[in-house]
Amino acid sequence: xxxxxxxxxxxxxxxxxxxxxxxxxxxxxxxxxxxxxxxxxxxxxxxxxxxxxxxxxxxxxxxxxxxxxxxxxxxxxxxxxxxxxxxxxxxxxxxxxxxxxxxxxxxxxxxxxxxxxxxxxxxxxxxxxxxxxxxxxxxxxxxxxxxxxxxxxxxxxxxxxxxxxxxxxxxxxxxxxxxxxxxxxxxxxxxxxxxxxxx
Numbered sequence: 001x002x003x004x005x006x007x008x009x010x011x012x013x014x015x016x017x018x019x020x021x022x023x024x025x026x027x028x029x030x031x032x033x034x035x036x037x038x039x040x041x042x043x044x045x046x047x048x049x050x051x052x053x054x055x056x057x058x059x060x061x062x063x064x065x066x067x068x069x070x071x072x073x074x075x076x077x078x079x080x081x082x083x084x085x086x087x088x089x090x091x092x093x094x095x096x097x098x099x100x101x102x103x104x105x106x107x108x109x110x111x112x113x114x115x116x117x118x119x120x121x122x123x124x125x126x127x128x129x130x131x132x133x134x135x136x137x138x139x140x141x142x143x144x145x146x147x148x149x150x151x152x153x154x155x156x157x158x159x160x161x162x163x164x165x166x167x168x169x170x171x172x173x174x175x176x177x178x179x180x181x182x183x184x185x186x187x188x189x190x191x192x193x194x195x196x197x198x199x
Contacts, residue, residue, distance in 0.1 A: 051075065057091045058149040058192060060102035060142035067145055067195035070094075084113040084121065084155050091150050102142060105132020111166070113151070119159035120182070121151055130165045133174040140177035142195070149192040152185045159185050 053076040058067050074090045076083050088110045095104040107128035114122040133143065144163070152158045160182040164170070170179045 055087060055090070055154050056150075057087070057094065058146050058153065058196075059091070059094060060146045062102050062139060062142070065138050065142065065195065067142065067149065067192050069196065080155065081113060081115045084115060084151050085110060087150055087154050088113060088123065088147060091146065102139075102146070103134070104129065104143075108132065115155070115158070119157050120162070121155070121158045121160070122162045122164060123147060123151070124164045124167055127166045130170060130173055135174040135176065137176045140173045140175075141191070143173065144177045144183070145188055145192045145195060148183055148185060148188045152189060161185060161188070 052073050054071055054073050055076070057070050057072050059070050060067055072090055074086060076086055092104065092108060092110060094100060095102055096106070096108065105128055107126070109126050109129065111124040111126050113124070116122060133140065147163070148161045151161065162182050163173075163179045165179070173179055
C-alpha cells in the first residue's frame with residue numbers, strides 16, 4: 001500500500017506542473033499578441049567633427065530631367081575620404097526627404113567612399129539604394145551623374161569612379177545604368193553639364 005504522505009506529495013507536484021503549464025501557455029499567448037517594436041539595425045555613424053563648410057551638391061530633378069547645382073552648409077571632417085562620404089550623405093539626405101525632386105527608396109545610404117590613388121574613387125552603396133531604386137534610363141543616369149558630379153566637383157583629382165553595392169560589383173543600378181565598369185569623370189561631367197543646361 002502507498003503511504004498517504006507520498007500520495008499527497010504526488011498530488012501537489014501534479015497541481016504545480018499543471019499550474020506552471022497554464023502559466024507558460026498564458027505567457028506564450030501574451031508574447032505572441034504583443035507587437036514587436038521594429039529596431040533600426042543600421043550602424044550609427046559617429047558625429048561629424050569639423051566646422052561647417054559651404055559645398056555644392058548636384059541635385060537631380062525628375063520633372064525636367066535636369067541636374068541643378070545647389071549650395072549646402074554641412075559639417076565637414078578634415079580627412080579627404082571622410083569629406084567625400086559626408087558630401088554624398090548630404091546629397092542622399094535631400095533625396096530621402098518627402099519633398100525630394102528625385103526620390104530614392106527608403107533606407108538608401110552610402111556605406112563608404114574609398115579614395116584610391118591615383119585619382120580613383122569607389123562609392124559603396126547599400127542594397128536598399130539599388131534594390132529600391134526606380135527603373136528607367138533617365139532616372140538611373142540622373143542618380144549616377146548626381147553622385148559622380150557631386151564628389152568630383154568637391155574632391156579635386158578624381159578621374160574615375162566605381163560604384164559598388166554592399167561591397168560587391170553589380171551589373172546595373174536598376175536594370176539600365178551600367179555599374180560593371182569604372183565611370184570616366186570627364187565624360188560624366190560633360191553629361192552633367194548637358195543636364196544642367198536643360199534647366
